[in-house]
Amino acid sequence: MIDVINLEKHFGDHKVLRGISLSVKKGDIVVVIGPSGSGKSTFLRCLNCMEDPTGGQIIFRDADIADPSVNINVHRQHMGMVFQHFNLFNNKTVVENIMLAPVYVKRKEMRKKKRKNFFLSLTNLFRKEEVKPYQITSKKRIREQARGQAMELLGRIGLEDKADVYPSTLSGGQKQRVAIVRSLAMNPDVILFDEPTSALDPEMVGEVLELMKSLAEEGMTMVIVTHEMGFAKEVANRVIFIDEGKILEEAPPEEFFGNPKNPRLKEFLAKVLV
Amino acid sequence: MDNFGRKWDQFVEIFIHQNGYQKVVEGLQNTVVIAVLGLVIGILIGILIAAVRVVPKYKVFPRILNAICSVYVGFFRGTPIVVQLLVFYYVMLPILGLHKTGVQVSIFVFGLNSGAYISEIMRGGILSVDGGQMEAGRAMGLSFTATMLKIVIPQAIKNILPTLGNEFIALIKETSVVSFVGAADLYVAFNYIGSNSYEFMVPYLVMAVIYIVIVMAISLGIKLMERSLRKSDRRN
Numbered sequence: 422m423i424d425v426i427n428l429e430k431h432f433g434d435h436k437v438l439r440g441i442s443l444s445v446k447k448g449d450i451v452v453v454i455g456p457s458g459s460g461k462s463t464f465l466r467c468l469n470c471m472e473d474p475t476g477g478q479i480i481f482r483d484a485d486i487a488d489p490s491v492n493i494n495v496h497r498q499h500m501g502m503v504f505q506h507f508n509l510f511n512n513k514t515v516v517e518n519i520m521l522a523p524v525y526v527k528r529k530e531m532r533k534k535k536r537k538n539f540f541l542s543l544t545n546l547f548r549k550e551e552v553k554p555y556q557i558t559s560k561k562r563i564r565e566q567a568r569g570q571a572m573e574l575l576g577r578i579g580l581e582d583k584a585d586v587y588p589s590t591l592s593g594g595q596k597q598r599v600a601i602v603r604s605l606a607m608n609p610d611v612i613l614f615d616e617p618t619s620a621l622d623p624e625m626v627g628e629v630l631e632l633m634k635s636l637a638e639e640g641m642t643m644v645i646v647t648h649e650m651g652f653a654k655e656v657a658n659r660v661i662f663i664d665e666g667k668i669l670e671e672a673p674p675e676e677f678f679g680n681p682k683n684p685r686l687k688e689f690l691a692k693v694l695v
Numbered sequence: 696m697d698n699f700g701r702k703w704d705q706f707v708e709i710f711i712h713q714n715g716y717q718k719v720v721e722g723l724q725n726t727v728v729i730a731v732l733g734l735v736i737g738i739l740i741g742i743l744i745a746a747v748r749v750v751p752k753y754k755v756f757p758r759i760l761n762a763i764c765s766v767y768v769g770f771f772r773g774t775p776i777v778v779q780l781l782v783f784y785y786v787m788l789p790i791l792g793l794h795k796t797g798v799q800v801s802i803f804v805f806g807l808n809s810g811a812y813i814s815e816i817m818r819g820g821i822l823s824v825d826g827g828q829m830e831a832g833r834a835m836g837l838s839f840t841a842t843m844l845k846i847v848i849p850q851a852i853k854n855i856l857p858t859l860g861n862e863f864i865a866l867i868k869e870t871s872v873v874s875f876v877g878a879a880d881l882y883v884a885f886n887y888i889g890s891n892s893y894e895f896m897v898p899y900l901v902m903a904v905i906y907i908v909i910v911m912a913i914s915l916g917i918k919l920m921e922r923s924l925r926k927s928d929r930r931n
């Protein structure tokens with residue numbers, strides 16, 4: 422699914438990632454843990470090139486997306502991202518937040534087909550047998566479909582009644598659940614989570630983790646940076662420990678938590694698992 | 696006071712019986728048209744320049760555009776509006792071989808001029824929008840431009856609406872110099888009435904009152920708009 426090969430990232434002289442290699446398979450749930458400032462966010466943000474890697478390769482959908490010449494926007498449409506601070510669009514209602522990207526992509530496709538049809542109609546003048554033009558939907562149909570899908574997703578998290586309000590009226594937990602289904606609306610191959618519960622009040626952490634668990638059960642591929650060790654133990658099939666820009670340990674959760682080998686990891690776990 | 700009464704009668708005589716009111720209506724129209732169209736053009740140019748100025752500047756092309764915008768803003772903020780009007784009317788038009796009326800030139804120059812100011816307001820507005828909004832848009836696969844247009848700029852405009860209202864007030868007042876290029880605004884109308892009666896006190900007083908009324912009306916509009924925005928924030 423994603424093959425990270427010797428990924429490096431520095432900001433000026435500051436080397437944040439020093440050669441990270443990781444292979445994420447379809448259906449994998451990889452949890453990334455590590456001390457604050459160790460480069461976890463930077464690593465995650467390099468995966469969809471929100472930060473441009475300064476070295477190495479990221480192979481996704483048969484392309485090296487670390488190469489600046491690829492059209493990153495197309496690849497990002499297959500890679501969801503969920504942020505610590507939700508980042509719902511403040512000027513859009515809840516349902517519009519979910520519809521935005523699907524409508525954008527489908528309208529783009531429609532415009533492309535229209536262009537192709539125009540050229541077909543020209544070249545058909547010189548053909549013996551006419552080539553059939555592409556079927557074109559309408560803007561209205563695209564919106565209706567996207568709205569239907571968005572309402573279904575809202576139903577899944579029990580927030581249909583919030584469809585037409587603005588995000589500022591939602592609780593933190595509701596915002597994050599909307600943000601998660603917003604990324605689902607694009608039917609992504611993989612979703613990246615950067616500390617999705619760190620900005621939440623404690624009583625709201627559970628509802629977000631539940632939703633993520635249900636995605637895991639459906640076989641969604643996920644890469645998750647989190648401090649929720651219980652969640653990692655229960656849901657991950659691989660846990661990696663990053664410190665000073667390197668992967669120091671990578672193991673299934675039983676082994677990772679039960680029998681850690683790296684001394685720094687041991688130290689870290691002793692601190693967080695009191 | 697007797698004196699003032701006579702002057703007032705003279706003014707009324709010309710204003711009503713010698714068609715002075717027609718000049719005033721025409722002048723008022725020109726003043727408002729120049730200010731409103733100037734503002735609209737200014738907003739469009741302002742958004743464009745502000746967008747150029749916040750684009751990341753790793754590549755050469757955005758840098759060149761940015762330099763052009765800096766020169767533009769520098770020129771229009773660094774010279775008096777009267778000078779800009781005169782330069783466009785008496786220098787640019789003959790060079791380009793164009794024939795335009797004073798009102799048309801005024802609309803154009805006030806548009807360019809307010810564009811320079813609004814670009815700075817707009818840039819502040821864009822920078823005031825949380826960076827996470829752009830990140831979320833880009834992470835979904837929207838282009839920089841699409842995210843700007845759909846997400847960031849609408850929020851920026853909402854943030855700067857009151858400031859734009861003040862810019863509109865400034866424009867209304869500044870248009871009082873357009874007679875330099877032969878555009879018939881309020882000043883020209885009242886000057887006409889004054890010249891015909893050899894009496895300027897009352898006409899100019901009335902002119903001042905008209906400006907005050909316009910400005911107060913716009914201020915009221917801004918207040919109402921701010922209040923409704925705040926309400927929608929609460930409802931949100």
Ligand SMILES: Nc1ncnc2c1ncn2[C@@H]1O[C@H](COP(=O)(O)OP(=O)(O)O)[C@@H](O)[C@H]1O
Nearest residue numbers: 432435437455456457458459460461462463464
């Ligand atoms: N845009 C940036 N510019 C400069 N330094 C950065 C930037 N983003 C992150 N860093 C630095 O990279 C290091 C790792 O940051 P980050 O990936 O956010 O750590 P973590 O998510 O593990 O807490 C930190 O030292 C941080 O200061």
Ligand SMILES: [Mg+2]
Nearest residue numbers: 461462463616
């Ligand atoms: Mg982080």
